[in-house]
Amino acid sequence: MTPFRNTLVALLLLAPSTLAEGRLVVYVSVDEEHSAAFLDDFRKETGIEVVAEYDTESNKTVGLVRRLIAEKGKPQADVYWNNEIATTIRLKHQGVLEPYVSESAEDIPAEFKDAEGHWTGFAARARVLIVNTNLVPEADRPTSMWDLADEKWRGRVCMARPETGTTATHAACLYVKDRDLADRYFDALVQNDVAWLTGNAHVMRDVREGRYAFGWTDTDDFNVARMLGAPVAQVYPDSGPEEIGTLYLPNTVMLIRGGPNPAEGKRLVDWLLRPEIERRLAEADSAQIPVRPGVPVPAHVKRPEQVGTRFLVDFETVGREYDRWTLHVRAKLQAAQKSAPTLFWILAGVIALGVIGFAILKRATAEPS
Numbered sequence: 001m002t003p004f005r006n007t008l009v010a011l012l013l014l015a016p017s018t019l020a021e022g023r024l025v026v027y028v029s030v031d032e033e034h035s036a037a038f039l040d041d042f043r044k045e046t047g048i049e050v051v052a053e054y055d056t057e058s059n060k061t062v063g064l065v066r067r068l069i070a071e072k073g074k075p076q077a078d079v080y081w082n083n084e085i086a087t088t089i090r091l092k093h094q095g096v097l098e099p100y101v102s103e104s105a106e107d108i109p110a111e112f113k114d115a116e117g118h119w120t121g122f123a124a125r126a127r128v129l130i131v132n133t134n135l136v137p138e139a140d141r142p143t144s145m146w147d148l149a150d151e152k153w154r155g156r157v158c159m160a161r162p163e164t165g166t167t168a169t170h171a172a173c174l175y176v177k178d179r180d181l182a183d184r185y186f187d188a189l190v191q192n193d194v195a196w197l198t199g200n201a202h203v204m205r206d207v208r209e210g211r212y213a214f215g216w217t218d219t220d221d222f223n224v225a226r227m228l229g230a231p232v233a234q235v236y237p238d239s240g241p242e243e244i245g246t247l248y249l250p251n252t253v254m255l256i257r258g259g260p261n262p263a264e265g266k267r268l269v270d271w272l273l274r275p276e277i278e279r280r281l282a283e284a285d286s287a288q289i290p291v292r293p294g295v296p297v298p299a300h301v302k303r304p305e306q307v308g309t310r311f312l313v314d315f316e317t318v319g320r321e322y323d324r325w326t327l328h329v330r331a332k333l334q335a336a337q338k339s340a341p342t343l344f345w346i347l348a349g350v351i352a353l354g355v356i357g358f359a360i361l362k363r364a365t366a367e368p369s
Contacts, residue, residue, distance in 0.1 A: 023049040024264040025076060027064045029083040029165075030251065031201075034220060034286035042271050048264050053077070062087075062164045068096050068256065075258045078265035081251065081272065085121060086169040088252040089319020092118040098257040100266060104273035111315075112250050112291045121250030122273055123281040123288035126307070127170050128246070129235040130207045130222045131214040142214055144238050149188035158195040158203050158215035162186075162329045166218055166249050167200065168322070173247055173313045175325040186329060190336040208232055218249075219301075223287035226300065239308030247311035248304060250291055 028035050032054050039050045055063050065087045068080060072095065082088045091097050092114065099117035112121030129142050135156075142148070148157045162171035174182035195212060197203050204221040206212050208230040225232045236246040253272050255265050271277070278290040282297040289301055297303065304310050 023051050024261050024268060025051045025053070025078050025259075026268065027053050027068065027077045027080045029055045029064055030081055031083075031220070031286075034281075034284065035081065037284075038272070038277065038280070042268060046267060046271070048267065050268075065091060069094050072096055072257075075256050075260070077256045078259035078261045079253065079255060079268050081253050083125075083251055084166045084169045084249045085119075085252050085315050086172055086319045086322040088119045088254060089114075089316060090322050091254070093320060096257060098255040098259070098262070100255045100269060102266070102270050102273050104270045107275070107292055108273070109291060109293075119252045119254040120269070120273055121252050122291055123278050123286075124248040124250040124291055125166065125218045125220050125286075125288055126236060126246050126248050126302075126304075127166065127311075128217060128219055128222055129214050129237055130204055130217045130225065131233045131235060132207050132210055132212070133231045133233050135210060135213045138233075141233065142235055142237065143240075144243070145185065145216075146188070147214075147237075148194055148216070149185070149192045151192065153192070153213060155193040155195075156213045157192075158197050158206055158212040159189065160199050160203055160216065161196045161333070163326060165199065167216065168326050168329075169249055169318065170216075170247055171329050172318045172322045172325040173311065175328070176318050176321060177244070177311075177313050182325075183332075186332055190333065196333065220286040220288060223285060223300070227285065236302070236307040238311070241309060243309055245309035245311035246304070246307055247313075248289065251288070 026039065028039075032052075036052065039052055042048070043050050053064070064080065068075075068077065068091060071077070080088075080091070097118040101117040102120060105113060105120045108120060108122060114120070129147075131141055136142075147153065148159065160167040162168050171182070171186075174185065197206065197215075200217040200221045201224075203215040203217045204225050207215050207217075208225045208228070219234070222232065222234045226234075238244045239246045253269050255262065255269060259265055275290075275292055275295050278288070278292060278295045279297075281288040282290055282295065282301045287301050289303060290297060
């Protein structure tokens with residue numbers, strides 16, 4: 001992006017907006033097809049007009065987070081409904097969020113609530129492997145994140161680039177848990193020619209359509225493929241007793257500090273955090289997993305206790321260190337991409353020299369002495 005375009009974008013973000021005039025403005029990183037109906041129901045039930053601004057799949061969470069930080073001096077949004085947690089904590093430390101403890105969240109476990117009330121988690125998704133059952137026999141199905149690094153799947157597996165959305169949060173969680181393990185993992189993925197795609201939905205589509213055997217995605221994206229009747233299976237990786245566990249990432253909702261409609265914003269936060277909404281999100285196409293115990297779910301939605309070991313990590317630390325590890329992984333992948341052509345040409349040169357040498361030797365031995 002040129003300096004002129006950078007300046008223009010900044011001016012547009014900071015310019016006065018008419019969005020907030022008399023209407024509740026919600027920034028939403030949850031896919032529109034999974035969230036729009038809920039916001040419409042809120043409008044019908046309360047009479048409060050809602051304007052929703054969405055992230056794109058390839059820019060998931062990053063665009064709206066940057067926008068909220070840029071608008072900090074003159075907030076345009078009242079509420080942010082984020083589809084993960086690390087960037088939410090980043091916003092907390094940037095001073096973007098207004099503490100608010102909702103009565104609706106009383107029965108949400110403490111691990112899914114900020115101690116100071118800056119955000120509340122609900123309706124989680126699991127990080128899972130989506131497997132094309134036409135390409136992978138049941139006996140060969142992956143069970144671990146390390147299966148993406150298995151030589152027999154070289155070039156046949158995929159993952160969203162770990163720079164945005166839940167994939168970036170997943171990478172940050174791995175680094176906070178164990179930096180050496182995380183470095184070994186991403187190095188192994190690069191060496192095994194894993195395909196780096198633009199988002200989790202892209203991974204789901206490419207596995208569903210047979211371009212790759214399996215890959216990382218989220219349970220909501222897997223459920224879309226399941227409902228379409230695609231030949232896919234879902235694996236909750238590393239969920240055995242001695243394994244690292246399957247990672248669950250909640251949605252988070254928060255009030256924006258200085259937003260133009262705080263009273264209406266609190267009403268939306270209260271509405272979204274009701275047990276009824278967790279139940280409906282579990283039953284909806286997004287198949288999200290309630291964080292509350294006891295909320296009923298359909299059979300295809302698996303609670304952590306049904307699956308096995310959970311990946312446990314301090315989300316507060318993940319949020320504080322999110323930028324550091326996102327940049328670290330990006331640099332690692334960029335370095336690998338730069339070195340790949342060099343290695344190719346070195347190998348090509350060795351092969352060419354070998355061919356030339358063989359030809360010279362053959363000609364020399366064929367000439368009469």
